[in-house]
Amino acid sequence: MKRIRKRIVTAGALFLAALFLLVGRLVQIQLISTESFSKHNINLIDESVRQRTHSFMINEGRGLLLDRKGEMISAELKPAIILFPFIQDQKGTIDEVANILGKSTEEIKNALKDHEEPFVIADDEDQITQEAMEEINGLQRPGVYAQYISRTKHSPFAGALLGVTGQAPEIIKKKYPDKLEKGTITINTKIGKTGLQQAFDPFLISEGETKLIYHVDRSGSPLFGLDVKYLSPSNPFYPVSVKTTMDSTLQGIMEKAIKVSHIKKGGAVLIDIEKNELLGMVSVPYTSGLMKNQMLSQHAPGSVFKIVTAASAIEHQDLANRGTFDCNLGIDGKEAKHALGTLNFSESFAQSCNRTFGLLANEMMKEDPNMIDEYAAKLGLAGTTGWRGQVYHYPDFAQFPEEETGNIWGASSDKKVPLAVSQTAIGQKNVQVTPLAVANMVAAIARGGAVREVKAATEIEYKNGTTFLSFSDHKKENKIEPYTAKKLQMLMRDVVTNPKGTGRALNGLPYKIAGKSGTAEKGDSKTSNKWFAGYFPADQPKYAMVVVDLDYKGGANPVLSAYSDIVKQIYENDKKNK
Structure with a gap:
């Protein structure tokens, strides 16, 4: 009998110890280490928000390299139609978009079907005219937007001179601690690694992205109705452009x-x-x-x-x-x-x-x-x-x-x-x-x-x-x-x-x-x-x-x-x- 009682006490003690460890871990996650969890310093609040946020980046916010005539050479603007997945539940919206773009309704539905994130129809494959963009925005349908999106060029043209950009968290921490603290950049913000991108990086580095965002619940449905927000940096002077001498x-x-x-x-x-x-x-x-x-x-x-x-x-x-x-x-x-x-x-x-x-x-x-x-x-x-x-x-x-x-x-x-x-x-x-x-x-x-x-x-x-x-x-x-x-x-x-x-x-x-x-x-x-x-x-x-x-x-x-x-x-x- 004593042996059984001893086993019960031991099991109970182990259970209580495990319970205390579990509670302690939950306290750490929920209250103590919410902004720097684990050795990787993961911000759990940001990650939670990220999982509930769908977004589409219009412009990463990095400054531009221009040639001597003022033409963009480091990035390009493309006309695009941005479609958020929830428009599949809006009667008639896809039909209207398809009609303006000269596509079939089924083609757009099939494209959206497997997308949880916003889907973009860009000018790479489709000739999107200014008139079509104005007509799309004239619909004023939630989740349907016509925008000029900016994308970094990754072509061999003047590649060695212009250089490349990429992620470098350790360099970000060393060179831009003030920007990290202010939140204008993250450790994943792209920086210039070679060429003129590297030389002028202190001026070109992003001051904040321009993007469309909306929040979803666990099932992927819009959390606050169909409200898509347009977010952009508040500083009207940025991003800057570097006018190069290149012809x-x-x-x-x-x-x-x-x-x-x-x-x-x-x-x-x-x-x-x-x-x-x-x-x-x-x-x-x-x-x-x-x-x-x-x-x-x-x-x-x-x-x-x-x-x-x-x-x-x-x-x-x-x-x-x-x-x-x-x-x-x-x-x-x-x-x-x-x-x-x-x-x-x-x-x-x-x-x-x-x-x-x-x-x-x-x-x-x-x-x-x-x-x-x-x-x-x-x-x-x-x-x-x-x-x-x-x-x-x-x-x-x-x-x-x-x-x-x-x-x-x-x-x-x-x-x-x-x-x-x-x-x-x-x-x-x-x-x-x-x-x-x-x-x-x-x-x-x-x-x-x-x-x-x-x-x-x-x-x-x-x-x-x-x-x-x-x-x-x-x-x-x-x-x-x-x-x-x-x-x-x-x-x-x-x-x-x-x-x-x-x-x-x-x-x-x-x-x-x-x-x-x-x-x-x-x-x-x-x-x-x-x-x-x-x-x-x-x-x-x-x-x-x-x-x-x-x-x-x-x-x-x-x-x-x-x-x-x-x-x-x-x-x-x-x-x-x-």
């Missing part, structure tokens, strides 16, 4: 030309010389949206870097006029792979003689071991090239946050090694620069020697079109002399006009070209970087452009082919718009 037409021309040229890794950069604004940028491959932008990454420039060595030679004791050079020899004094004969300085530049620039660099480095560094800086190849400065309360705002800095030397001791100096002078060894920086260097030469930072955006506008802030021009302090720039212009033009020049394939185009080619050998020796950096028209400079193939395997030169194609189409576009 959509020229961007399209560049993308098509790079694709046709079969450049698999590389791309192109186009700059407006007068304003020093980025007109277009193509980087391939581009598939996931998170791939590295090759135009903002370091690469060996090869003979394009001879522009720096030439500028130094022109400004110091006029070494460029010292005589001729034996271009049958390479930089090591041995027989060259491509014998070019005896050439003077201008001919050496046009035909890209390595021997000439190796010798000149060693002579100059004896006088000043920082000579190459100094002229690389004067031509904008040191540091970064993109616009950077104080913006609002951001002390070091960068329009190209992914841009890598240029590099000239691997070790300072190389400056005392003749072969290392020669290799550096022709853009090999440890020289690494970005295509954006090279395009900017060319723009500076075409302009007369003054280097500026490249802008990708000119201003940020409020929702009502007024200016929130503008980006002023940033000039670099160091620059080459006007005489040096003029001499470089002549040398670069000769690269194209000289019958033996490395850019002679570009002679005879509708716009006269001045530039410099480059081939940088890689460690694997199977591929090389193939460049052409130039500006046009040569007599009235308007555009600076770089095209580069970072996986060149020999044979026909895709860089010159793409360069030629782009120049021709830009000429036709300019002629059409005169």
